[in-house]
Amino acid sequence: MRRRHYIVTTGVLGTCLTLTGCGGGQTGENASAPAEDTQAAKDAQPPAGFKTVGGEANGVTVAVPESWTALDLTKDDLDQGLAQSGLSGGALRQAKRGLESLVSSKALWASDPASAAQSPDKFATNLNGFCQPSAGETTEQLISSAKSQLGRLDATIDEAAEVPVEAGQAVRVTYTFTSKDVKVRGTQYYVPAGGRTCLVTLSTDQKDKQQLFDQIGKTVRPV
Numbered sequence: 640m641r642r643r644h645y646i647v648t649t650g651v652l653g654t655c656l657t658l659t660g661c662g663g664g665q666t667g668e669n670a671s672a673p674a675e676d677t678q679a680a681k682d683a684q685p686p687a688g689f690k691t692v693g694g695e696a697n698g699v700t701v702a703v704p705e706s707w708t709a710l711d712l713t714k715d716d717l718d719q720g721l722a723q724s725g726l727s728g729g730a731l732r733q734a735k736r737g738l739e740s741l742v743s744s745k746a747l748w749a750s751d752p753a754s755a756a757q758s759p760d761k762f763a764t765n766l767n768g769f770c771q772p773s774a775g776e777t778t779e780q781l782i783s784s785a786k787s788q789l790g791r792l793d794a795t796i797d798e799a800a801e802v803p804v805e806a807g808q809a810v811r812v813t814y815t816f817t818s819k820d821v822k823v824r825g826t827q828y829y830v831p832a833g834g835r836t837c838l839v840t841l842s843t844d845q846k847d848k849q850q851l852f853d854q855i856g857k858t859v860r861p862v
Contacts, residue, residue: 698770
């Protein structure tokens with residue numbers, strides 16, 4: 640029997656992998672990025688073959704391959720965007736519910752439509768990203784928070800450490816867990832800036848995506 644196309648987002652998994660809990664998004668003056676960070680994000684050029692998604696409304700930008708489909712949950716129509724994702728049936732409805740849960744966080748979402756055909760589980764490689772206010776947590780606190788949240792999924796943490804990204808320093812966490820009999824391989828980038836922490840979560844069921852995920856993760860920029 641052919642498996643459904645799966646999509647994993649923070650909302651679909653029923654967990655909010657942030658420091659301050661689900662919902663709310665970046666609101667108020669304290670959630671705004673410094674002007675120099677906003678200008679740097681605008682000036683940043685994506686790598687060859689990539690495009691920049693996200694913006695000031697989301698609070699974060701990231702570069703993804705040009706072939707990926709992207710949705711800005713502050714303005715884009717979910718139905719029209721998901722129609723380009725390759726999802727159908729129950730998986731499409733599940734994805735829509737998950738993305739609706741991220742609207743209040745002003746999230747961005749992107750996926751690789753071709754990846755589902757390459758996946759034995761018909762899983763669409765994807766990412767979601769958003770920012771929320773934080774209290775200036777240390778690297779150790781960010782890692783501890785990530786491990787605690789991922790523990791709710793019975794995830795196995797492979798690596799958790801501070802790494803350099805184009806915007807400065809970030810916490811990178813790689814992990815695996817099982818969802819609906821599919822082994823999901825995830826990578827998260829926590830990028831603190833201006834009283835906020837921006838989080839980008841990348842998910843796949845394929846073994847050869849880590850280099851791509853790290854290339855994408857290095858481009859995460861708070862706006």
